[in-house]
Amino acid sequence: MDYQSILQEIADETRPLLSQGKVADYIPALAEVDPLQFGISLTLFDGTEYSVGSTDTLFSIQSISKVFTFTLALKFYSTAIYERIGREPSGNPFNSLVQLEYEHGIPRNPFINAGAINVTDALHSHYGEMADTFEEIVGFIRAVAGEPSITCNKTVAHSEMEHGFRNMALANLMKSFHNLDNNVEKVVQTYFRHCAIEMDTKMLSRSMLYLANHGIDPITGTVHITPQQAKRINAVMLTCGHYDASGDFAFHVGLPGKSGVGGGIVAVIPKLMGLAVWSPGLNAQGNSLAGTKALELFTTKTGLSIF
Amino acid sequence: MDYQSILQEIADETRPLLSQGKVADYIPALAEVDPLQFGISLTLFDGTEYSVGSTDTLFSIQSISKVFTFTLALKFYSTAIYERIGREPSGNPFNSLVQLEYEHGIPRNPFINAGAINVTDALHSHYGEMADTFEEIVGFIRAVAGEPSITCNKTVAHSEMEHGFRNMALANLMKSFHNLDNNVEKVVQTYFRHCAIEMDTKMLSRSMLYLANHGIDPITGTVHITPQQAKRINAVMLTCGHYDASGDFAFHVGLPGKSGVGGGIVAVIPKLMGLAVWSPGLNAQGNSLAGTKALELFTTKTGLSIF
C-alpha cells in the first residue's frame, strides 16, 4: 500500500478541521500550544516509517503514558494487578469519583485517572523506596520508542501538580479504601511527571510496535511482555482507551488506541504497524478532533480496521 | 486449520465447567433447562460448518436477538438512530434505570435492555400500525440464518411479560422522556417475543456471516447492510456486547460477540467466519460460563483474536 500518499491525503482532508478543536486550557503550559499543528506517522515492523506534517515536534503525551505504565504493571504483577484495578469501561468521565466510591476504591480500568494513579502506586511499590520510579518509567518508554533523549517537561509537571486537586482527591479516596500503598503526594507527583513526558509522532508510532507484535519489539527483538499480555492491553485500549468516547472511537476508527489531552493519539494495527497522530485541538470529549478524524480516514482508506 | 479437532478439544476441556454455571431462574421456562448441555458451531463463508455437541438443540436466544434488531434499525434509520440511543459502554448492569434517568431517557447503547426496547420501538414506527413488527424481525432472522422454521417460544414470551416489571419500568421511563413513540405495553411485548426466539448453534453461527463479511451474506449474496454499518455493529458488539462484563470478554476472548441469558453466545471473526456456542450455566455476570471459556480457548488455540 502507498502509505505515504494515504497519509498525505489524510493531512489534506483534515486540514479544515484544525481550527475547530480547542486546546486543553486547564494549565498555562498546555493552553499556549498552537492548535493549527498536525502530524501523523506510522512505523512498520522492519522499522520503515512514513510521516506527514509536524512529526518532529515534541508534545505532552499525557494519558498516552498510561499505556506504558500499564504495560510495566502487567509485566511485574501479571494478573495480580487485577486485585487493585478492573478492566471494564467506566461509562463515566475520566476523573469521576462517583464510581470509585461506589466500587470501594477499585478503579474500573487502568486508563481512567484513578486507575493510572493506582498503577503508578503499584510501580512505586515494585521499584521500592530507593529507586526513582519516574526514571524507571521513562527508561521503559525510551526503550520501546528507541529514543534515549525522551524526558518530561518540568514546567508542565509542576503546573499539573499545582492544579491537580481532583487527582489528589482520587488518590486520597483510594488511600481511604486501603487501595494505595505509598505516600499520596509522592505517587501523584510521579503520575504527573509521566503524563508530562514529551514525544513526537515518530517516536510514538514506533513505541507501539511491541503491542502490534505480541509483546516483542520487532526491531530489537526485545521481549517486553507475553503475547497474552499484549493482546489484553490492546483489548483494554479498545474498550477503555478514550474515556467516555471509547465506544465512539471503536465505532468510527475500529482500532485499539489511546488518546492524550495534549492532542496525541496512538493506535495499534495488530501484526502490522504502530500509528500516531497529533493535533492539539480537542473535541468535546477531550480527544484530538483532527486526530480522531485522521485515524478514521486511515482505516476507511486502507480497510485496516480490526472489524 | 483443523477446526473439527479444535472444537472437539474445546468441548473436552470445558466439560468440567458445565456443572459450575447456574441457569437463569427468573422465569420457570428457563429455570428448567438442563445446565449440563454444550454445543459449539462455526460456519465459513462457503457454508462449511463445523459442530461439536448439542448443536441441533433449540434454545432461547434472548439478548442475542438485539444484534438483529439493531441491524434492522441501522438499515432503516442509518445514523439517525443515534438521536435515540448511544453507542458507549454503560458501565452499569443491563437493566439499570440510574443512567437512563441521568441521561434523560437516552439509552447508552442498543444492547442494554433499555436500548433494545428503544430499537424495538423504532422498528414498530418503521413498519407501521398495520404490520406485525415481530414477524418482520423473525423474518429477517430466518433470512440471515438460512432457516425458515425459526420462531419464538410463546410460553417463554408470556412468562417474561408476566415478570417483566423492570423492563416495563425502563420503557415507561423512556416514554416519560418522550423517547418512545408507540404504546409501552405493545413495544415491550414485541421485545419479549424476539428475546424468546429459539435457535441452535448451527443457525446462530451461520447468522453471523453477514457481520463477518461487510454486511453481505457470503452464501446468498444478499446485501443486508453497508460495510460501514457491519463494521460498526461489530465495534458495538465488542465494547458493549456483554453488559458490564464487556471489557472482560474483549480481554479474554478478543472478538466482537453477544451473549444471551439463555446461555448462547455468538461471535464474529471478521473476513473469516461466524461462531456460536451454547451452554445454559451462567457465570456471575449472566454470561454462559462454559461458553465464554470455550471462545477464549478458541482464540487462544487458533490465534484468531482481532488483537
Add this chain to the structure above:
Amino acid sequence: MDYQSILQEIADETRPLLSQGKVADYIPALAEVDPLQFGISLTLFDGTEYSVGSTDTLFSIQSISKVFTFTLALKFYSTAIYERIGREPSGNPFNSLVQLEYEHGIPRNPFINAGAINVTDALHSHYGEMADTFEEIVGFIRAVAGEPSITCNKTVAHSEMEHGFRNMALANLMKSFHNLDNNVEKVVQTYFRHCAIEMDTKMLSRSMLYLANHGIDPITGTVHITPQQAKRINAVMLTCGHYDASGDFAFHVGLPGKSGVGGGIVAVIPKLMGLAVWSPGLNAQGNSLAGTKALELFTTKTGLSIF
C-alpha cells in the same frame, strides 16, 4: 393574637409575588389555572377560622393528599409500614428512580412519589379487592375536613394517567423488587385519583387539626391516630414534606408542612392550629412561591415557629 389582621398583612405583602410563580403545566387541566389567585386560612381547636383571599375556591390538592394516605397507612399498619417505606429525606427530586433502584425498591419516605404510590398499594391490600380504595381515602379526608362534598376532579385524574409514565416507571420498578402487591395500573390510578381531589384552604386548614392535636379531632373528638403517630407524621412532614426543598422550608418557615403542585400548602402548629395557603404560581422547586413566603411571614410575625 389578631390573626385576621396578620393574615391580611400577609396577603398584602405577598401580592407582588403572585406574578412571579409559574403554574404547573405538565397537564392541561392544571396549566389553565389563573396564577394570580391567593388564599390563606387558619383554624383553631374550637373551630374558629380566619381566612383572607380566595379561600372558597377549590383547587387540586395533589401531594397534600399524601399526608392523609400516610395517616391511614400508619393507622392500619402501625410500624409495620416501615418494612415497605423509609422515613428519611431523599435528597433527590420527587420522582427520581435512582435512589429507588440503589435501595432495592424501598422508597425513602411516604411523601416522594414512589413512597406515596407504595402507601396507596398498602391501602389497596388493607381494604381488599371488593372495596373501592379511593372511596375509603376520600371518605377519611371528608371526615378530617368536616366536609362531605369533597371529591376528585375526573378530568385531572384522567389527564395525569395519560401523562403519568414516570409514575408508572416507579411503580413497575417497585413491583420488580416485590415491593408492590397489587396490579400496577390499578394502584397508580388510585394514586392519581387521590392527587386529583379538590379542596379549598378552609377545608385544608381544618383538616390539619388532628395532627396539631395528638391525633384527635378537637372539634368532633374523634380519635384518628395515636399521639405518637401524630407526632411522627409531623416529623416526617418537617424533614420530607417539600421534596428537595424540605430543608429550605424548615429553615424559612419552621413548621411541619406539605405542599402540592396545585399550589396548596398545609402546615401544622402543634397544640394550636391548622394552616393552609394556596397560590398556584410555583417556585423552581415546585412549591407555591407566594404560599411559601406567606407561611414564612406568618411564623416571623407571630413567633409561632417550632424552633
Add this chain to the structure above:
Amino acid sequence: MDYQSILQEIADETRPLLSQGKVADYIPALAEVDPLQFGISLTLFDGTEYSVGSTDTLFSIQSISKVFTFTLALKFYSTAIYERIGREPSGNPFNSLVQLEYEHGIPRNPFINAGAINVTDALHSHYGEMADTFEEIVGFIRAVAGEPSITCNKTVAHSEMEHGFRNMALANLMKSFHNLDNNVEKVVQTYFRHCAIEMDTKMLSRSMLYLANHGIDPITGTVHITPQQAKRINAVMLTCGHYDASGDFAFHVGLPGKSGVGGGIVAVIPKLMGLAVWSPGLNAQGNSLAGTKALELFTTKTGLSIF
C-alpha cells in the same frame, strides 16, 4: 417538672442498652473508650443544671463541633455563607463524595463532613493568615459553654489526620471546584482539631442555651447571633443533624439535635433548655445508641417534643 427523677429513670431504662452499641474504632484513641459509660445533663435558662451519670467525664465532641463552627460562619458571613454550602438533607452517608461531585463541589449542608470542612475554610478566610483559627473556634466554645478550660485532645487530632484520607479527598474535590480558599491540609488540620475538642455533658448542655434562647446566652446576656439565625440553626439541626438517620431522629426524638461519633448528642428545646447525653456505644448509623434512646424517652416522658 421533676427533671432529676426523669433523668434518673432514663438512666435506669437505658442501662441494658449500653452493651449493645459499638464504639468508633477508626482511630485507636476512640477505640479504647469504655462503652458502658452514660451521662445525661440538662441546663435551664437560669443556669440550673440536672445531671445523672458520668457527666464530668470529658469525651471527644467530634461532629457536635460543627454546630459551633456553623454558628460562627453564620455570624460572620450571614446568608452569604449559602453561596458555598446548602441547607438540605443529603440523603447520603456523612462522608460521601458522590453528591459533592454531582453538585459541583457545593456541600449539601454544614453538618456533613464536606460542609463542615467548607465552613472551617470560611472561618480561616475570615480570621486571616495571622490568626489561629482553631483558637478562635475553641474560644467561642469556651464562651458558650461557660468553661475556660476546654481544649482539644492532640492525640486524637493527630490520629484523625493520619487516617483522614477520606476527608482529604473531600477537601481536594471542593478545591478542584474552586470552593475552598485556603491550603487543603491546613484547613483539614483545623477541622480535625475542632472535632477533637473534649467536653462533658454538663458543658455541652449549657452550651446549647444560646440556640434555645434566640441567639442570646440567657445566663451572661451575650448576644451571639440573631433570633433568625438561631431559629435557622435549629432547623438545620433537625433536618440534617444526624446524617442519613436525621429523619429517624426527628421521628423518634422530635428535637433539633446533633450527634458526634464520640457518643455525644446535644439537643435544644426552644425557649426552655439545653440537653446533652453521652454514651460511647454507637448504633449502625454512627449515633450513640443509648443516647438516642435516652432523648426519645425524655421527649416521651416530658411531652417536650417540638411536634
